Amino acid sequence: MIKPCALKEGDRVAIIAPAGPPDREKLIEGKRVLEKMGLEVSIGRYVFDGEGDLAALDQKRVADLHEAFCDPSIRGIFCANGGFGSARIAPMIDYAKIQRNPKIFWGYSDITYLLNAIQNFSNLVTFHGPMIASDLHDEQRTVETESSFFELFTKEDLNFDSSKSPLIALAHGTGEGQLVGGNLTLLTNGLGTPFQINTDGNILLIEEVAEPAFRIDAMLTQLKQAGLFDNLEGLVIGTLQVEPDQYPKIKKVLQDLFAEAPFPVVENFPIGHCKPNYGVPLGVQAKLTTSPPRLMIESGVT
Known part of the structure; x- marks a missing residue:
């Protein structure tokens, strides 16, 4: 399995929404937490598009994922939240492109489908972890949840x-x-x-x-x-x-x-x-x- 490179202060990361639509305010609160970790954070262009119970049309959600993996300035990709819809885009992903551009991919819940798909077809280690709009907003966030992200900055087991x-x-x-x-x-x-x-x-x-x-x-x-x-x-x-x-x-x-x-x-x-x-x-x-x-x-x- 391919391991992505650890993060360091000043690195640029992306937030994408491969499944349901995130709450804008909660996502912005979570984004600030990543920024406090010393990261520069960008948000995928279609994250707030809104398409019923999905964050955006399937093609747009895939586009955000591909763009984040292919942008050489981005070192990590964090999912905003779960919901449903990840399975719909799994067959549309260019896994060879991901394998050529290995980086941190982090999420859970409905994102499970993509964590396993990327492992199967890109041979890349993925991360089952708290999401930006779901777990890092002010009401839900705990010190322990936030500290869990620091495993991405170190090579410790x-x-x-x-x-x-x-x-x-x-x-x-x-x-x-x-x-x-x-x-x-x-x-x-x-x-x-x-x-x-x-x-x-x-x-x-x-x-x-x-x-x-x-x-x-x-x-x-x-x-x-x-x-x-x-x-x-x-x-x-x-x-x-x-x-x-x-x-x-x-x-x-x-x-x-x-x-x-x-x-x-x-x-x-x-x-x-x-x-x-x-x-x-x-x-x-x-x-x-x-x-x-x-x-x-x-x-x-x-």
């Missing part, structure tokens, strides 16, 4: 243990492999397409928001029946942000599916639709252990 959140092992063991994954709905949507995630010999990360237990059950069952757990090295369960009454039901779903798993399964990582929301690189080597529960991840930048 990442280490998640119970000091960040109480991790719970559902199945024990040790697994090593590339960290892959993202939002559970988007991973399920990708099955049977050219953009399907590759889990063979890898550690899978999943996270979700506002899905009831029966939907979590159905999606995990679909992944299992599609063979995605057959050669898995480990399962990292991020935040499953649901209504309180759904937690015990989801706990039973996870126990039923993974209590006897032949690979380590650890839940409650502060990754995904949560506050704070920690960013992680995808496509790099990782190690998951359960005694104690711990996830070690290689740096995503060089």
Whole structure:
């Protein structure tokens, strides 16, 4: 996998909206946070175009993505927010162009589809992390979420243990492999397409928001029946942000599916639709252990 170059103070980065339309005020607040990190920030020309539930027409959203990757002055690309629509543009992307111009690409939620598509066809490490309009505006932002961006300025490896959140092992063991994954709905949507995630010999990360237990059950069952757990090295369960009454039901779903798993399964990582929301690189080597529960991840930048 190709690692993008680390950021440094003074670097220029771009904000694009490959999915839904961002809230202008929240995006501007998030932009200021990036600027406080010492970055020069530009906004894609079509980010505020507005096209119903999409940020802009498919062709315009792809144009912003291509322009950001091909502009040699831009060192990193941050997605404004999720929503839906990323899958629509995945077949329209010039992945060879991205491979020739590797740089940081950062987002989550609906952007999961593009994180995996870019890995599959550009061989580029991507980043599952908090987004500018969704997570960096004044009401949502936390010190921990903001500090997560500093992994892009350093080559230090990442280490998640119970000091960040109480991790719970559902199945024990040790697994090593590339960290892959993202939002559970988007991973399920990708099955049977050219953009399907590759889990063979890898550690899978999943996270979700506002899905009831029966939907979590159905999606995990679909992944299992599609063979995605057959050669898995480990399962990292991020935040499953649901209504309180759904937690015990989801706990039973996870126990039923993974209590006897032949690979380590650890839940409650502060990754995904949560506050704070920690960013992680995808496509790099990782190690998951359960005694104690711990996830070690290689740096995503060089």
